[in-house]
Amino acid sequence: MEYFLELLFGGLTRGSIYALIALGYTMVYGIIELINFAHGEIYMIGAFTGLIVAGLLTMLGFPGIAILAIAMACAVVWAAAYGYTIEKVAYKPLRGAPRLSPLISAIGMSIFLQNYVMLAQTSDFLPFPELIPEFDFMKGMGSMLSSSELAILTVTVAVCVGLTLFIKYTKLGKAMRATAQNRKMAMLVGINVDMVISATFIIGSSLAAMGGVLIASHIGQINYFIGFIAGIKAFTAAVLGGIGSIPGAMLGGLVLGLTEAFATGYVSSDYEDVFAFCLLVLILIFRPSGIMGKEKIQKV
Amino acid sequence: MDRQGFLQFFLSAGCDSFAHALKKSFLAAVWFAFVTFPIMVIRVNTIEHTVDWHWQRLGYVVLAVFFGSFVWRWLLARKELKKDESKGESRAEALLTTIQSHKILKFVALGVIAALALAFPEVFDLYQTNIMISCLVYVVLGLGLNIVVGLAGLLDLGYVAFYAVGAYAYALCNMHWGVGFWFMLPVGAVLGAILGLLLGFPVLRLRGDYLAIVTLGFGEIIRLVLENWGEVTMGPSGISRIARPEFFGAKLGVIGSTTYMYYIMIGLLVLTIFCVNRLQNSRIGRAWLALREDEIACQAMGIDKMKTKLMAFALGATWAGMAGVVFAAKTTFVNPASFTFWESAIILSIVVIGGMGSIRGVIAGAIILILVPEYLRDFAEFRMLLFGAIMVLVMVFRPQGLISAKRKIYEYKANPASAGNE
Numbered sequence: 266m267e268y269f270l271e272l273l274f275g276g277l278t279r280g281s282i283y284a285l286i287a288l289g290y291t292m293v294y295g296i297i298e299l300i301n302f303a304h305g306e307i308y309m310i311g312a313f314t315g316l317i318v319a320g321l322l323t324m325l326g327f328p329g330i331a332i333l334a335i336a337m338a339c340a341v342v343w344a345a346a347y348g349y350t351i352e353k354v355a356y357k358p359l360r361g362a363p364r365l366s367p368l369i370s371a372i373g374m375s376i377f378l379q380n381y382v383m384l385a386q387t388s389d390f391l392p393f394p395e396l397i398p399e400f401d402f403m404k405g406m407g408s409m410l411s412s413s414e415l416a417i418l419t420v421t422v423a424v425c426v427g428l429t430l431f432i433k434y435t436k437l438g439k440a441m442r443a444t445a446q447n448r449k450m451a452m453l454v455g456i457n458v459d460m461v462i463s464a465t466f467i468i469g470s471s472l473a474a475m476g477g478v479l480i481a482s483h484i485g486q487i488n489y490f491i492g493f494i495a496g497i498k499a500f501t502a503a504v505l506g507g508i509g510s511i512p513g514a515m516l517g518g519l520v521l522g523l524t525e526a527f528a529t530g531y532v533s534s535d536y537e538d539v540f541a542f543c544l545l546v547l548i549l550i551f552r553p554s555g556i557m558g559k560e561k562i563q564k565v
Numbered sequence: 566m567d568r569q570g571f572l573q574f575f576l577s578a579g580c581d582s583f584a585h586a587l588k589k590s591f592l593a594a595v596w597f598a599f600v601t602f603p604i605m606v607i608r609v610n611t612i613e614h615t616v617d618w619h620w621q622r623l624g625y626v627v628l629a630v631f632f633g634s635f636v637w638r639w640l641l642a643r644k645e646l647k648k649d650e651s652k653g654e655s656r657a658e659a660l661l662t663t664i665q666s667h668k669i670l671k672f673v674a675l676g677v678i679a680a681l682a683l684a685f686p687e688v689f690d691l692y693q694t695n696i697m698i699s700c701l702v703y704v705v706l707g708l709g710l711n712i713v714v715g716l717a718g719l720l721d722l723g724y725v726a727f728y729a730v731g732a733y734a735y736a737l738c739n740m741h742w743g744v745g746f747w748f749m750l751p752v753g754a755v756l757g758a759i760l761g762l763l764l765g766f767p768v769l770r771l772r773g774d775y776l777a778i779v780t781l782g783f784g785e786i787i788r789l790v791l792e793n794w795g796e797v798t799m800g801p802s803g804i805s806r807i808a809r810p811e812f813f814g815a816k817l818g819v820i821g822s823t824t825y826m827y828y829i830m831i832g833l834l835v836l837t838i839f840c841v842n843r844l845q846n847s848r849i850g851r852a853w854l855a856l857r858e859d860e861i862a863c864q865a866m867g868i869d870k871m872k873t874k875l876m877a878f879a880l881g882a883t884w885a886g887m888a889g890v891v892f893a894a895k896t897t898f899v900n901p902a903s904f905t906f907w908e909s910a911i912i913l914s915i916v917v918i919g920g921m922g923s924i925r926g927v928i929a930g931a932i933i934l935i936l937v938p939e940y941l942r943d944f945a946e947f948r949m950l951l952f953g954a955i956m957v958l959v960m961v962f963r964p965q966g967l968i969s970a971k972r973k974i975y976e977y978k979a980n981p982a983s984a985g986n987e
Binding site for chain 2: 294300310313314316317318319320321323324339343346347350354355358359362363365366367368369370372373374375376377378379380381382384385386387391392393394493497500501504508535536538539541542543545546549550553554555
């Protein structure tokens, strides 16, 4: 039972990180129908910014909780700046181009950013300081749930609730939904579509950066390559839930995380990623547009 | 445009005046200085608690962005101007069309290319020949993927799986039973085709990006199995000492076998170009184009969607299987690290950057993406950085690819010989 609970919490943690990153994918996809391959790299850059800031602050002798808050804030600011810049440089000039062009541009951006971080920092694994302190009340939980896992879960739930409310009730959220539904019509009713797209990239990047700092502090090491596998997994989660749908991304992330945790725990740890992709293929065979995705009516 | 006017256009492209242009470039420089600040300037060591500051890098970024942004705006403005002027036939394309429309010129050009290709290993050294072989492998891979992506419009991100299957099939058969290269080449092709069908069946219903992610997943599954199924595939360490192809039973030295490999590759390439060219204009080729343009309309025209899609997957995979066998024979060593997602991405980029659906485009794309980074070895560490940047730049300034595909257009003209064709 304890093993089961350990796996369950591990899966939930993993899944919520996937969900945090998948939200960025799904929001961008919903609005401009582009798979932003550089999104995983934003997550990585968020983690690196967090490491740099945390390293500086530790040397200056700040208290633990302040370091966490400042590192997180800086990671969010800089990742958002990167997201905004990438959109302006690599995707905006390609509006209206054939569908594959922005995809290749995104892959190019992803390769560029990986090597940029590798050259500017290092290609080694860097140790990441443990930013989330051990809570006292968690002592009794043993190995089932650590405090950083609890922190990740809490942050994800808070972000998801916040984002849902934001999309539903604020003006910008409504503009986003309108743009996602029909960009031309949104433009006609006076929505600044360029601004909405930028805002989407900024929000998505911020969420990825939060995920980056949290997971880096949980795992304890980062390198320039972490964005790739996280990006692929998050993208899988987004597709699993039905790309373009925000609750779908959360559900997809959780399903993927739990599957991986239980499969590695009970079956075999070598084939961790294979299970994830098999699950994806299976679900898509039976529901070709994802768990929560809506079947689009195709017109000629 | 005279020189003064050119300079003015260059400096103020997309802006009202010099002052505006300067201000824009200055703002871009400041913005990039801010964006790149933590990653470029600060390097912390959390174990020894030391910080390295690299302020000079910030200076490079500011200077590069300040001057680069003029060029960027100028290129964007030029792209806008061009869009209005013509349907975008570049000078290189126009030249190619002229060469193709004159019979004598065409034969001369083909002859020159053939002579250059045949003389290559004699003129250049082993290193150059080796680079050329890998470039040719990528051309074949690109032409194969071109069938799936360029012609049929199915976005396949796991193409490298078929390549891996060909390579591992040769490696394993050679290790266990000593099977030779020439026997495995067609077997690799058949294995690729079978695997293409197997992948094709479950994903028939998917479209667009769902298809992309499933094929990506499939590619990763194959790679992970190769990595973890240690008893059969030797795991991450891979299989080494694979036999090179034999020349009618004679063993060749390193130089001899490389040259031989090069000619095999030239032969395979000619075969590929011939087949793909014939396929393009065949019944199934036209069905693929119809499928790419509109799936539903294509079905309404009475085309069997299932058969067409499966054919595209199987035929595309055939070339990957063959290229895999050649790859294993060339490097005499295979391991799962050669078959990552990036490989698929690079092959896809070759197709898209070259120009989807165009054979000449794929060749141009492979030369740019494979040869250029090889010759950039002097900038060894910046190689991949430049590679990514090239991909972005080509897409931003020529989104339709370098050489766009042209279908046969039948136009009534006094001189029918000048109708463009491919």
